Structure formats: C-alpha cells, structure tokens
Amino acid sequence: MPRTALLTAVMGVSMLQLFLIGALAPYLVADGSVSRGLLGLTTTAGFLVAAVLSPAAGTLVDRIGPRRAIVALGALAAVALMLIGVAPGPAALLAAVALGGLPQAMANPATNKVIIAAFEPVARATATGWKQSGVQLGALAAGLPLAGLAAWAGWRAAVWAAAGTALAVALWAWRILPADPARRPVAPVAGGGRVGRWAAYCLFLGCGVASVNTYLTLFAAQRLSLAPVIAGWLVAMLGIAGIAGRVGWSRRAGTLERPDALLWLLAACAGGAALVLAACAVAGPPWGTALVWPAAAGIGAFAAAGNAVAMVAVVRHAQQATAGRDSARVSAGFFAGFALGPPLFAVAVEASGYGAGWAVVSAEFLTAMTIMVVRREKVRA
Template identity: 35%
Template sequence: MGTDLRNRQAHHRHRCSVPERGDISKTDVSYTNRVQPESDPQGGRWRIVGLAATLTTCLATTVLFMFALAALGPFLITDLGIDRTAFGAITGAMFLTAAVAAPRAGALVDGLGPRRVLLGVFALAATGLVGAALSPAYPLLLVAAVAAGLALTTGNSVTNRLVAAHVPSAAQGTLMGVAYSGAQVSALLTGAALPLAALAVGWRGALLLSAFIPLLGIAGAMMAVPSHPPHSEQARATRTHDRELIRWMSAYAFLMGCGATGVPSYLALFAVDDLQLTPATGGLAVACLGLAGILGRVWWSRQTHAAHNPAVTMAWLAGCSCAIQLGLLAAALTGAAWLLWPAALLFGLIPLSWMPVAMIAVVAATPFETAGRAAGRVQRTLFVGAAVTPPALGLLIDVQGHYRGAWLALTATFALATLAAWRPARSETIRLSTDAMKGA
C-alpha cells in the first residue's frame, strides 16, 4: 500500500512539474512574452495608446522633482539662503535613495505586479512635491527628496515590464522611445511654466501646482493598465540572462548618469550666474532642452530597434555628448550667451536620449520574468552616478566661483563613456546579444 501511494505521488509530481526553460515544446504560457494578436485590432491600438500616455506620464513624474528644482533653483537659493553645494545635495539625496532601493525595485515589480507599483510611483512622486512645497526648513527638503527617489527607482522597471507584457514586439522600440520621452516632457513643462508660476505664487506654490501631474497619472493608470498580464503564444524565457551585457550597461550607465544629470541640474543657474540672464530665461533654456529631448528619445529609440545594435548607438551618443559639452564649456569661457541655446537643444537631442536605448537592450537581452531585476541592476549604477554629481558639481562651483571646472569635468565623463561603449560594441558576445533583439 505504501509503495502504491509513493507511485501515485511520483506520477502526480511528474504531471505538475515545471518544464525546463530550455525546452520550448514544454514551456508553459506563464514563461512567455510574445503578446497574442488582438481579436479587436482597433481596440488594441487604443489600449496601447492609453498605455503609452500613462507610461509617459509615469516617467515624467519620476524626474519631475529634479527638473522642478532645476527650474526653480534661483528662487529657492535666494529664499532659503543656501549655497550651490546644498542645492545639489537635494537632487543627490533623491538619486542616492534611488540607488539604495534599485536592487529591490525590479523584484518589487515582479512580485507585486506592475499596476500596483505604478500607482505607488505616482503617489510617492506627489508626496515628494507636496512635501518640498510645504517644508519649512532645508532638512525637510531632503526628506521630500527621499520620497521622490523611491518613485524614481521603480519607474523604469515598471515601464519595461508593462511594455514587454502588453506591447507587440514590432512596436516596442517606438513605444519605449515615447514613454522615455516623458522625462523630457517634464523638463519642457517645468522649464517653461514653473519660473513664471513662481513669479506669481512663489516657488512653493509652483511646486504644489506641479503635484497635479502625478495625480492625473493615478487616474490614467486605473483606466489604461490591465490588472493582469496577457497570455502569450511563444516562449521567450529560452534566452539566457546576458551577464556581460548587463555589466557593460551598468558601467556605461554610471558614466552617462554622471554627465546627463549635471547639466539639467545646473543649466538654469549657469544662465543666471555666469551668463547674466534672468531666471525666466534660464528656465526657458531647460524647456528647450526638454523639447529637444522628446524628439531625441523617440528618434534614437526607433533607430536602435531598427539597427539591432545598441552598443554602437550608445558609443555615438556618448561621443557626441562630449562634443556638445565642449560647447557649454566655450560659453563659460567666453561668456557668449548665444551658445547656451544650441548647446541646450543638442544636449536634449543626444545626451539625454541614451536611457531608452539602454532599456531596449535590457528588455531584449533578458527573460521576461527577470527583466525587472536586470533593469534594476542597471539603474542602480545610473542612480549612483546621478547621486554624486549634483553635490560634487555644486562644491566645485562654490569653490571656483564659476562653471568652467564643472563643465570640463562633465566633458571628461562623456569621453570615458565613449571609451566604455566602443569596446563592447566590437565584442562578439555583445553582437550575439543584439542579434537576439530581432526576436524581441
């Protein structure tokens, strides 16, 4: 009798066992990623449009705190009586929080589900903005930055997971570019509107007004994001996790995170301090950067998805970023205010466009069920670079009394990023990983 019972248990375990990931014929639909065709194509297109709008709002709100501070920097420094090192430390605290939480962000998305995490992102972003607006003293601004950092750390992971789960492969590159342009939408809106709002209602009132954006995002997430991922028809989990690609992406992300965070954080202050422009004009420069960034992120994402070679694309982005940063350095050396405008436009088009290209590579090179974790690892190094750069640049500016040393340091950072990208671009392992994108 005991033998019969053991035989029945063994037979039951055999029938219920999870198939090996390398065996496509036995792979269960829960391991798959290719979205089934919609029975209602028109309705499916509208659902993707709604998802794109919601994810764009999500990534706009994750950096809204940083761009709002950048646009309102001249008002905030004057009102609180702080130096540029302390000002940069606010943004640094935001990114430091994101760096600490990043390793857990992907697992959180994979565990709780992207819809719940997305709602949490909007709630935390609103909390950070309202907290900063109501803070009576500088230390409480740092506390508000922690809430904003928690929103930032999960925004990219949840976006990657939702795109992988709900968007057909052919449209993923374009939608990633649209969604990741949300950060530049944030720069455009804050740079154009918040300095003018601060003249009318003060910088605190301007921050309160900006908190309505994540509240709109909550409504969009409730309507546009499904509660459960769709069923799929073909296994994607047969691709192994490319550790070499993730390590390379992490190093590149650190360097680009340093460079691409420093300029937006101090561009408005540079216009006021070194070029003798008004705070409203400095905010307009940030808006120009954001407007160009919207176009740049969409265009570079589409080009990367078509070429299937993100390593080469990233090398070009970093090299061009180095040249553009030299333009800002020339403006600091000569005092030529007109150089601010082409530099801001080109900086938005190129240096700020690297992130969606990187995320396309992460989504393509990792299995569906671990895409959130892989994105979290890459983001952690990005956030570390972004955390140390604003306070370090602020200290350099305070000590030197000008922006020349700061802009030179960022030029060197972009040069190192170029070197970091070209070697893996020629690697056979990276080429094999990018070939896998054809099936993404």
Template identity: 35%
Template sequence: MAMGVGPLTHYALAALGPFVVDDLDLSVGQYGQLWLVVFAAASVATTAGGWLADRMGLRGLFIATFAVSGLATIGAASAAGFLVLIVALVLSGVAQALANPATNRYLLERVDPRRRGSILGIKQSGVQASQLMAGLLLPPLAMWWGWRNALAVCCAVAIVGILATVPATGGPGPRRSATSSGSIRHGPEVAWLFVYAFAAGAVAQATNVYLPLFAHVELDLSASTAGLVVAVLGGVGVVARFLWGRGVQDVRDLRTPMSWLSVITVIALVGIMLTEQVGAWLVWPAAGLFGFSALAANVLVMVAVLNVTPADSIGRATGRVSLGLFLGFMCGPPSAGLVVERLGYPAMWMMLMAIGGFATVIPLAWRTRTPHLVAAA
C-alpha cells in the same frame, strides 16, 4: 506619466533653482547635495523596485509610483528648510526607482516586439516631458504666484496618474513568479550597461542641475529666462528620445549608437563652455544639442536591456542597470558643485567632458571583449 511623475519634483527644483536658493538661503554646495540625496534614495530602492516589478501586479506598481511622487511634491512645496527638502527628495527617489522596472515589464507583457523601440522611446520621453513642463511653466508661475505654489501645482500629475491607472493597466493582473534560482539569466551585458549608464547619468544630471544656475550667474540671464533653459533641454529631450527609440528598434547591437551619442554630448558641452567667450546666445543651441544626445542615452540603455534580458527577470535586470544610472545621477551634481565652488564653471564643464569621453570608450571596450551579443531567450 509614470516615467515623468517621479523626477518631476527635482526637475521643478532645478527650474526654480534661483528662487529656491534665495528663499531658503542655500549654498551652491547644499543645492548640489539635494541631488545626491534623491539619487542615493533611488539607488538604494532600485533593486527592491526591480524585485517587486517581477512579482507585483501592474496596477499596484503604478499606483505606488504616483502616490509616492505626489507626497514628494507636497513635501518639497511646504519645505521650510534644507532638511525637509531632503525628506521630500528621498520620496522622489523611491518613486523613480519603481518607474523603470514597472514600465519595462509593461512593455514586455503588452507591446509587440516589433514596436518596442518606438514605444520605449515614447515611454522614456515622459521624463523629458516632465523637464519641459517644469522649465516652461514653473518659472513664470513662480514669478506671479511664488515658487511654493508653483511646485504644488505639480501634484495634479500624480492625481491624474492614479485615476488613469485602472483603465491603463486593465486590472491588477496575475502575480508573476520568480525564476527557480532567483537569479538573472544574462551574460556580462548588464555589467557593461551599468558602467555606461553611470557615466551618462553623471553628465546628464550635473548639466540639468547647474546649467540654469550657470545661465543666471555667469551669462546674466534673468531667473525666469534661465529656467527656460530647462525647457529647452526637456523639449528637445522629448523629441530625441522618441527619434532615438524609433531609430534603433531594429538594431540588435546598440554599442555603436551609444558611442556616437556620447561624442555628440561632448561636443554640446564644449559649446556650453564657450558661451562666456562667444555670447549667451550659444547656450540655446548647445542646450538643444545636449538634450538631443545626453538625454536620449537612457533610451538606448533600456532598449539594450530589453534586447538581452529574458522576460521573467526584466524587473531585476532593469533595476541593476538603473542602479548605475541613479549612482551617476547621485554623484554628478555634488561633484560638479564642489568643482564650481573651488575652481569655477569652466573646470566643471571640462570635468563633464572627460566623463563623456569615458562614456564614448565604454562601448568600444565592450565590443573588443564581446564581439557578438547574445539576444535574450
């Protein structure tokens, strides 16, 4: 719930994109700028979030995550225009910046190392569970009750999360002390993971945002059916994150799986681009393949962070790698929107394929520079 509640607002806006764009009279470019805002806020806040995760009690971290996200959902549901949506998405970005460092610290403190990969996969699947819920439930609800009321229903997740925090964390817990130097004790691994996370994040978020609009505008799917594409991404993403997490929990060097995951992502993007020539039916298996690959990248990245980072600096290491992810999330949608406005959707898919190819090369270059990884002490 902590991982899913932060991005729930922007996943809801993606699933409700045709309704929101029409009601608020937004351009395609403005719509893409919303994701620039949410992930710019997450990028700015993630370093502070990592620092707090190394010092605060778990209870306070989780309550803050749920409360800020609830405010973001209320703000977006009541937005009368573009500027109010921006404020709401800033809050959503802050909530997302808190979630990964807090939950990674929880894993290191309370989960057996032999089970961390599978538990981390479940934890990270919360993000895609949020996407699944948004895509599956909100478009039909919006058709019946309006998009604002459909979005407001999402506040229930934040409320239940706050109520569940006390039994889940077992009390506030002691404050953690920082290392004497205040620095993160690791080699170049975090820098490589930062770059990979940036590329993977740009591809994943641009596709999350524009695939429903592409299905609606270019493939002539109805607004509610196009929203179900988000549900496919989220549903497959839930399963994929669990399977990838369980599959790599005993693998110390994740660079080969990271490279193969990016290859599969490029293949999925090729399938999406070909839907206009082959038929709209192809968007469903292509979206599923994309969910299986691109939306699981964060699991491999976070397992790698746990493998190479000491426990006393896990919050800050997670924050730095998450910064790469959020910067990718921030740059992907507006860049894609700009390409769509000027060159059309085929050019956008080709751009994302190029970034996916770059992500494939990053682990190979990393292995060339550093043949053997050093595990965390």
C-alpha cells in the same frame, strides 16, 4: 495610443522633482531655502535613494505587477512633491527629495514590464523611446508652465501643482491598465555582462546629465546674466531636444540587431556639447549667451537619448519574468550617476569656476563613450 501616453506621463512624474528643483534653483537660492552647494545635494539625496533601492524595486515590480507598481509610484511622487512644497528649511527639503527617490527606482522596471507584456515586438522600441521621452517632458513642464507659475505665485505653488499632476497620473493608471496577475514567486535572474556594461555606461552618463539638469539654469542666471524665467527656458530646451532625441534614436536602435551599438556615438556627441558649455562659461555674454542654447539642445538630443537606447536594449533582451530586475540594474547605474554628478560639479565650480564644472561633465560623457568603444573592440577581436 493611450498606454503609450500613460507610460510617458509616468516617466515624467517619476523624475519631475529633479527638473523642477533645477528650474526653480534661482528662486530657491534667492529666498535662502537652499545654497548653491546644497543644491547639488538635493539631487544626490533623491538619486542615492533611487540607486540603493533600485534592485529591491525591480524585484518588487516583478512580484506585484506593473499596475500596482505604477499606481504606488504616482502616489509616492505626489506625496514627495507635497512635502517639498511645505518644507520649512534645507533639512526638510532634503528629506522630501529623498522620498522622491522611491518612485524613481520603480519607474523603469514597471514601464518596461508593461511594454514587454502589452506591445508587439516590432512596436517596442518606439514605445520605449516615447515613454523615456516622458522624462524630458517633465523637464519641459518644469521649464515652461511651472517656472512661469513660480514667477507669478511663488515656487511652492509650482511644486504643489506638480504634486497634483502626479496624483492624476496614478488615478489614470488605475483606470486603464489591466489588472495584474496573481502574485507569484519571482524567477531567478541570470547574470549578464552586457547588463553590467550598460549600467556602467549609464553611471557616467547620469553624472553628466544630472549636473546639467541641476545647474544649467543657475549657471545661465549667474554667469550669462539671463533673467531667472528665461534661464528656466533652457530646461525646457533640454526637454524639447530630449523628446526628439529619445524618440528618434530609439526608433533607430529598434532597427539594429544590437541597439547598444549606438551608445558610444551618443556619449561622444554629448561630450562635445558639454565642451561648448565650458566655452560659454569662459566667454560669458554675449557669445556665451548665444551658444548656451544649442549646447543645451545637444545635451538633450544625445545624452538624454543614451539612457533611452540603453532601455531599448534591455527591452530587446529581457524576459517578462525578470524584466523588472534587468531594468533596475541599468537604472541603478544611472541613478548612482545622478547622485554623484552634481556634488562633483559643485566642487569643481567652487574651486575653478563654471568652465571647470562643464569640463568635468564632458569628461564623464567621454568616459561613458570609452566603456562602449572598448567593448566594441573586444567584440571585433
């Protein structure tokens, strides 16, 4: 369905810069554009902006409508990527990445409103899973064609190609989405404890996912002695597994009365996959080189799916008038985790090595699991 494909592409370009910087990390570090420690701050810059602006972005989307919001999102993503491509140094790079936080904040509110308005209830969970898999499609694009383009023509050329893709998505949205209704005052949103729990879950989930996205390629190149291009394929592995996980688990969640019942299981499995990454760091080549691939697949299949299932829960319970703000509250937690996770990972690595960094990631996933397990026990009681 064209609208599903469009929403998938929108989610992909909204976070493409994250995966692209991760996949291009060896080139960025090698030419002095960014240090290993500063690499984590690039993720923090974008997602701190996204976390802070998410509540306002949700209100804006509810006010102006999803079509206008998605077109603006694609244009902003293109501008941010263009600025990354011409950044002369670390300060300019951080500023450009921070600008990229704006489309990230708008993505889930806008796409969720389209799903609630344009899809029958029976089809919404599957549509949500596919559009959330667009984030992993961005990882696949960063790890395969764009990383390959960087090896051939330089990392800046790869970033410019990504900017062109974002602009094309904006034009696509303008052509196929129906016109937004007349602007109207936004309805008040009722407080919801379950939305707060999903946001807390996504906070810790985001910490771990962002660390993996940002540092996996660099870890494979530095500790496991993989060539930069092959190490970039790990990001593609994350993308492939993430697409399958998000679509499959979202479909399963759509059959449940409470989609969030799956969240604790997904976080637990992701925690186990992160422990395998820690074992890879301890073992080094050749065993670590062999095990890093299934570990990356596990992170993609389970951790990435957790956010998608949380969005299925939002779409199930949200009203059309307030869907943007409900989505934004959950997204704010996820983005805050993306801002906090990589710097914490960098501190752990500098202090005790990559094994400690992946152990921290596992603890973050298991904390997310605990948030949902404790709630399940309260419900049963």
